[in-house]
Every structure is written in C-alpha cells, then in structure tokens.
Amino acid sequence: MLNVSEIFLSIQGESAQSGRPCSFVRLFGCNLRCVWCDTKYARGDGAGGAPSPMPVPAIVAAVEKLYADAGTPPGAAPVRRLVEITGGEPLLQRETAALCAGFLDLGYEVMLETNGSLDIGAIPAGVRRVVDVKCPGSGEEGSFFADNIGRLRAGDELKFVLASIGDAVWAAEFCARRGLAARCPIIFSPSAPSLPYRTLAEWMVKTRPAGVRLGIQLHKAIWGDRRGV
C-alpha cells in the first residue's frame, strides 16, 4: 500500500523530458522542508492535503484510465506512455520500487523524482531518476545523500532548484568539483519569484557552467501555480 497525494495527466515540465505529455503519481509525505516548497499539501506536516492509501495495481489502473479517457486520435502511431513518480519524497515509501516495476512491466517509460536525501539504489533499472541536490537557499543544504553520485546511470539527471545567483554559483561549484557534467544532464531550475528566469538565463550565458541547461517549470508557465497540472 502506498500513500498517494494525487494522480493526474499533464505536461512534463521540469526535466530533460520537458514538454512531453506525462502522467504523474504524487506520493504523500516528505522528510525535508524546503523554504520554497510548492507542494506543501503533499508533505504530511499539517500544511494541507491528506494521503489516499492505494495498492500498486490500483495506482497503475488509475494512470491507465487517465490515458484511456484521453483517447488516441484515429490512425495515430502507438506512443510509449510516460509516467513520473514524484512527491513529497517517493523513496520514503517501501513499495515505490514495486510501483516503478508495475509500470515498466506494462511498457511505460518511467521517471522518478527524488529530493536526493535517500538512497536511489533500490529503484529498478530502466527508470529515469531525477535526483535533486538542495542548495543553501532551500534551507536543506547538506541533505544530499552523497553515495547517490556513484549510483547515477544512463538516463538519470541531476536537478538544482535555485533561489538566487548565490545558489547558482554554489551549484556550479558542486558539479565542477565532482566532474558531474560528464555523468548526466544537469538542470538549473530557478525558483520564481526570488530568482527570475531571465536573471538566471543571463548569468548562464555569461558563465556557461559545464553541462548545465536551464529548466523552467513549464507547467506553471502554461497553467500557473496550482495543483493537478
């Protein structure tokens, strides 16, 4: 049984897969308290929201139904379905690996986003893991589980949410010291309004940190800051 916050179909907005139609399973409960958290309702600390306990097959069936209800245009070529398991912090729940496996078994392309504080090693091969590293401006600097760097594999990526140019400098140094540009895509995602997209873009153009790409939260640019998108 897993504690679920919400399940919905939207656009992948925060990774190297940004722009692709994607379903999301947001799991409930988090061990961190980022200053700029935009999913407080999924943390489980009384900031709103409540968990819905669901077994793995019911979660998979709910995502299948979303795609079935969305329909497929006549004559369209079959497209591999994309699902992201996120949170909250998905690795807090024992059955998250089984949930990934359930989607893989049905041929889904599976992503998992984690806050980076817990071991990613138990997530099955074939899952694209988006591993966050918390910068000083999050209030959770030092939460990163350092062994996760050694566990990165093809298809994974690292993500830094930045509250200031100071965070950007910190993140660029973090990556450079560990040679991460050669390991996987690195996303720098500005936390609006404290760091405007343009300010970070102009800093990146000037400094060109190795292997880094700008990631804006595409779903918020489209629908605004609200749940279920």
Ligand code: SF4
């Ligand atoms: S890790 Fe994610 S869910 Fe947890 S507090 Fe930070 S932003 Fe919010």
